[in-house]
Amino acid sequence: MNEVILNRTFLSAFVGTALLALAAAGLGWAQAPRGVAALLAAGALAYAVGVFGVTVALNVPMNETLARLAADSAAGQDYWRVYLRDWVFWNGVRAMAGGVSGACLLVAALVGR
Incomplete structure (x- = not known):
């Protein structure tokens, strides 16, 4: 699975989303009203930890272990x-x-207009 998904296009989108979310949270914290800044921070944290972190720390290593076994x-x-149990x-x-992150970032964008 990792050989198919770990490519330049996917990694650019995957890592880029984490970086953009964190950048938006940082800029929002410095410039946006507190409620909007909190939503940006929550969205960035949910993505960075719950999507990016879980993928890198858990799902990818599980895929690699499975690939090594006959x-x-x-x-x-x-x-x-x-x-199967753990990966699911x-x-x-x-x-x-990802849903929490998207919802927080969307609401922050709508409220912060």
């Missing part, structure tokens, strides 16, 4: 059960964090 081996079959859980966390 599918027909006992170790591969045992890890698949763990992988953390993917759900990423999805919720």
Whole structure:
């Protein structure tokens, strides 16, 4: 999975979103009204930790471990059960964090107009 998804286009969008969200939060903290700044900070934090952090610290390493194991081996079959349970859980966390991030940033943009 990592070999397909880890490419220049995806990484640019993935890392770029984290950097832009953090930059918006920093600028907002310095210049926006406190409510808008708090929404920007919450959105950036949700993305940086819940989407970017979970992906880098958990999902990618799980993908790499799975890729190293032979599918027909006992170790591969045992890890698949763990992988499926944990990867789906953390993917759900990423999805919720992405939704929270998007909602916070959208509301901040609408309120801060």
